[in-house]
Amino acid sequence: MTDDMRTPILPGKGASDYERYLRTDELLELQKPAEEMLHPDELTFQVTHQASELLMKGAAWELDRARHCILEGDYKNAARLLRRANKMLVHPLRMLALLETITPYEYHVIRAGLGHGSGLDSPGFLALLHIAPRLGEAFFEQVKKAGLTLENLYRRHREFFELHEIAEELLDYDENIQLFRYGHLKLAQRIIGGGVVGTMGTPVEVLKQRMEFPLYRALWDVRNEITTHVNAENATGHGGVY
Ligand code: HEM
Secondary structure, X not given: OOHHHHOOOOOOOOOOHHHHHHOHHHHOOOOOOHHHOOOOOHHXXXXXXXXXXXXXXXXXXXXXXXXXXXXXXXXXXXXXXXXXXXXXXXXXXXXXXXXXXXXXXXXXHHHOOOOOOOHHHXXXXXXXXXXXXXXHHHHHHHHHHOOOOHXXXXXXXXXXXXXXXXXXHHHHHXXXXXXXXXXXXXXXXXXXXXXXXXXXXXXXXXXXXXXXXOOOHHHHHHHHHHHHHHHHHHHOOOOOOO
């Protein structure tokens, strides 16, 4: 690399174009300095939350792009973007395990500095919940336009391959949200306990109830319908190859 190549050409703060483009100066100042921390584990607590917020923001962005693609009938790109969003969402779930390494007593030292701070106000998670029904509407509209019921789509999945792919990616999305909620409930139970209230006064028990709400109930229910059909077809000796 010549000296010339090391000279930044992008505008902004930072010694190199890498730091300028990614705005690492600002990014790395977003955590409490050591002297303000209530406990050294606070850095892990902050970066885990911040990294999750970034990935949830990224996922919600891709989900909205996918929604536009679905509305335009561009199912190939919709499936690609949904796949990307789903891959992003795997990480907030995995990162919860990092916080399981904080001991309950030490967590309470950090918690004392959280004020009314609560995951209920997570912009990333709220964005994911906000986009979900609008994304579902776009998909179900296309199923209807194709003159199909959901059961038809699953029965004729080879013929409507791309729309079926979208259905499965939406189911993955729903499952990822449920898995996050389950993992997060287990984290809350092991750190603060399942029988207490959170920093916003919400009982941990409520997290359990939320976990059981699917985003796209129809996509889960259609499995029951399929099994009932197959059982009925088998009973009459008209079982198919599905
Ligand atoms: C030590 C770790 C954690 C504990 C003890 C904990 C505890 C809680 C509790 C008790 C609630 C219920 C609301 C309230 O605060 O009163 C809640 C909600 C929530 N938390 Fe956490 N949390 C932790 C880490 C995280 C992390 C890393 C994230 C990732 C962004 C997160 C995201 C959320 C979300 C999205 C909600 C709303 C849940 C929903 O709508 O189902 N939490 N958390």
